[in-house]
Amino acid sequence: EIVLTQSPATLSLSPGERATLSCRASQSISTNLVWYQQKPGQAPRLLIYDASNRATGIPARFSGSGSGTDFTLTISSLEPEDFSVYYCQQRGTWPLTFGGGTKVEIK
């Protein structure tokens, strides 16, 4: 099973700041990495697939990068609605696995 480790667990930032979230895989997953956003009381929403491709309707301030074992989700300038929890997921190997999440909170 591929283990995904997300860091930091919590990121405290102000609106307008840049957010950098990390996801590290226990073995290489090429670019088979997906990012989701979850707001309180809501279902997760697909943000990025295949490490760097934005899903339909996702603003350009969200970007993903990385390959192999190290991946990054960047939010270039935080909007109020971006303060949420973010999860990564690998889709390269069964079983599918998720990271533990990073909470982006208002500083």
Next chain:
Amino acid sequence: EVQLLESGGGLVQPGGSLRLSCAASGFTFSSYAMSWVRQAPGKGLEWVSAISASGNKYYPDSMKGRFTISRDNSKNTLYLQVNSLRVEDTAVYYCTRLSLIAVAAMDYWGQGTLVTVSS
């Protein structure tokens, strides 16, 4: 518009069983793989099971034996049968559609159904 509507959750005693349903609409259900993901209160996401468009089933080792995924393409409905429920199965269970572009990426999610296992 893609919609996934889960039902069947509720309060169940330990050792009991439950069948969750997910009614899909707004897309050609039979063409897509589908999945269940759960989230315990205040915790992260955990993949439970997936079923391909052709009916192949996938489970993590931790879910094998007690969880059974199935689908009825004539009813556009996904199911999850859970037996021998444990307190630790308490969670919101989400139905998800798996993307055709990026296989096993979950491009649509339902709002979830809460399963509470307690005596």
